[in-house]
Amino acid sequence: MIETFRFALRGLAANKLRSGLTTLGIMIGVGAVIVLVAVGTGASAAVANSISALGTNLLTVSAQGGRDAGKPLTVADARALVDPLGAPDVATATPVVTSGNVSVTQSDTTASVRQFIGAEPAYLEATNSTIASGSSFTSTDLAEARKVVVLGATTASNLFSTQDAVGGQVLVNGLPFTVVGVLEAKGGTGFGDPDDMAVAPLSTVQNMLTGYGGLSQILVTARSADVMAQAQAEITTILSNRHGIANPARADFRVSNPTQVLAARSEATETFTVLLAAVAAISLLVGGIGITNIMLVTVTERIREIGVRKALGAPSGAILGQFLTEATLLGLLGGGLGVAAGLAASGLQISGITPVVSWPSVALAFGVSALVGLVFGGYPAHRAARLRPIEALRHD
Amino acid sequence: MTAIEITGLHKVYGTGSTRVHALRGVDMTVQKGEYVAIVGASGSGKSTLLNILGCLDAPSEGSYRLDGIEVSTFTESELSLLRNRKIGFVFQSFNLIPRTTALSNVELPLVYAGMARKHRRERARAALDLVGIGHRADHTPTQLSGGEQQRVAIARALVTAPTLVLADEPTGNLDSRNSADVLAVFDRLNTAGRTIVMITHEADVAAHAHRTVRVHDGRIVAGVLA
Ligand SMILES: Nc1ncnc2c1ncn2[C@@H]1O[C@H](COP(=O)(O)OP(=O)(O)OP(=O)(O)O)[C@@H](O)[C@H]1O
Ligand SMILES: [Mg+2]
Numbered sequence: 001m002i003e004t005f006r007f008a009l010r011g012l013a014a015n016k017l018r019s020g021l022t023t024l025g026i027m028i029g030v031g032a033v034i035v036l037v038a039v040g041t042g043a044s045a046a047v048a049n050s051i052s053a054l055g056t057n058l059l060t061v062s063a064q065g066g067r068d069a070g071k072p073l074t075v076a077d078a079r080a081l082v083d084p085l086g087a088p089d090v091a092t093a094t095p096v097v098t099s100g101n102v103s104v105t106q107s108d109t110t111a112s113v114r115q116f117i118g119a120e121p122a123y124l125e126a127t128n129s130t131i132a133s134g135s136s137f138t139s140t141d142l143a144e145a146r147k148v149v150v151l152g153a154t155t156a157s158n159l160f161s162t163q164d165a166v167g168g169q170v171l172v173n174g175l176p177f178t179v180v181g182v183l184e185a186k187g188g189t190g191f192g193d194p195d196d197m198a199v200a201p202l203s204t205v206q207n208m209l210t211g212y213g214g215l216s217q218i219l220v221t222a223r224s225a226d227v228m229a230q231a232q233a234e235i236t237t238i239l240s241n242r243h244g245i246a247n248p249a250r251a252d253f254r255v256s257n258p259t260q261v262l263a264a265r266s267e268a269t270e271t272f273t274v275l276l277a278a279v280a281a282i283s284l285l286v287g288g289i290g291i292t293n294i295m296l297v298t299v300t301e302r303i304r305e306i307g308v309r310k311a312l313g314a315p316s317g318a319i320l321g322q323f324l325t326e327a328t329l330l331g332l333l334g335g336g337l338g339v340a341a342g343l344a345a346s347g348l349q350i351s352g353i354t355p356v357v358s359w360p361s362v363a364l365a366f367g368v369s370a371l372v373g374l375v376f377g378g379y380p381a382h383r384a385a386r387l388r389p390i391e392a393l394r395h396d
Numbered sequence: 397m398t399a400i401e402i403t404g405l406h407k408v409y410g411t412g413s414t415r416v417h418a419l420r421g422v423d424m425t426v427q428k429g430e431y432v433a434i435v436g437a438s439g440s441g442k443s444t445l446l447n448i449l450g451c452l453d454a455p456s457e458g459s460y461r462l463d464g465i466e467v468s469t470f471t472e473s474e475l476s477l478l479r480n481r482k483i484g485f486v487f488q489s490f491n492l493i494p495r496t497t498a499l500s501n502v503e504l505p506l507v508y509a510g511m512a513r514k515h516r517r518e519r520a521r522a523a524l525d526l527v528g529i530g531h532r533a534d535h536t537p538t539q540l541s542g543g544e545q546q547r548v549a550i551a552r553a554l555v556t557a558p559t560l561v562l563a564d565e566p567t568g569n570l571d572s573r574n575s576a577d578v579l580a581v582f583d584r585l586n587t588a589g590r591t592i593v594m595i596t597h598e599a600d601v602a603a604h605a606h607r608t609v610r611v612h613d614g615r616i617v618a619g620v621l622a
Pocket of ligand 2 (some may be wrong): 442443564
């Protein structure tokens, strides 16, 4: 048994380059399976995460610049949507203005904030955001258009690093704002950091940044996730009336359900994961063919040696064992290195996606690599072991 | 005591137009402790006969008794045991395992016999000393001369203390000095009681044997009896 192992090791060592390349092939196959599946799983997890971050009963109404440039969305539109009679399934409606990539300065540090949002205090609840420290702005802040701001987790750490941001001063487009609160992080989604944002009172933002044109959005929450369709219909009816729209196809607004959009996206990610896994499986298969090929060459090249061993009284089992051990060692070695490399690579961010290692895929890839060695190495070994000694000795 | 007893042995290679009738009814007996030389023209069937004696090949027809046991009906696993315990084979082309030291080569039959490592090493060293090559134990085949390789191969053939030592032109690839060394080893083995059957083309080599068997066209034509 120990001897079989020693013969196998000696066999592998006899042709280090070839053994090394075969190991490399398997290693790449196994590593690819682990990394690609982890990336796919990571992407799916990110999408699922952003769905729950948004809340499942959220609808957004946005202006749609129609051909005849319809009416803009107004605060009055938002108020009209909260109507227990006309829209029994709508819980809240919050007007929102958004300004992208606003530069914000804190003493020497300047950061570009991805989304600078003007809204009412209800915005935070509607978007499932929680305050990590400090507090939200108040309706008084809103009424008096005070220059106060709540920062997203990323923005806060960009500007204040580890310092406490609450109570600090920042310059937004050169105008001083007081930070009143910092939000809890929602986590990366892979499609833009949702924590790179700031929220200030609607009136303030309209004053300073966006002016008093139309709203960017009205955020509507339905009473529950089950009545989304009804709420959507009610909103459409009310706004069509207010904007005087007869043909729904030519509406100047659009009601969308971000959860649905994300759900579609998550289906797309799943397809993407399957594709990645298929590519990886193919590379593992190619690695397996590599082992078979090498074992065939190794066995053929050493048929004379097999003949000598048989002439000295080696039973078929010992010959088979030696070559099977060689093939399995190659498979296990490549598999082990592949797992190590795959896990190491899965620790990195890959194009904005944090890979999530899927342990079944690790086990499967490793198992397959060992099995590949056993099965594909077994065939040529079996053939060699069955030869009559004299046939093997005559071979050249 | 009879070591080898074969009767009515035939060997046919291939089929159809490539069919070769290499042995055509061979009868032969070798006593224990005998030293027999097999001679004959090239292609007469000498190697075919010796390979069957060494259980490396199976006869097409006929009976082969080794130490009184009929072996022509043995299974492959019984044959490998037989090759390991009772037969030592020396080839014209040495056939040492490449990249493996002389000591490990000589150890190999004992590995397959399942002997413990320490015991194995001692036996292998003793065998190397016996053929006068103990000082080359850690050399690999490429680091040895032809004569040295052949002596390692002989040590490997006798390390299991087999009943029968078979050699197919063991001096065929050696110069006269190395041949003399190798033949001296065979002489000593025979004096120590081993049964030896050796194929050779040279009369002076055959002169070392007690008896010469001549093969012609797949039949034994002289020296049948002991
Ligand atoms: N594997 C084989 N397949 C077909 N024919 C074979 C095979 N081995 C040997 N023969 C034929 O059998 C005959 C006897 O061969 P063998 O090797 O026994 O001769 P030999 O007496 O040992 O000759 P040499 O002195 O040249 O070694 C030859 O005609 C040879 O061509
Ligand atoms: Mg011959």
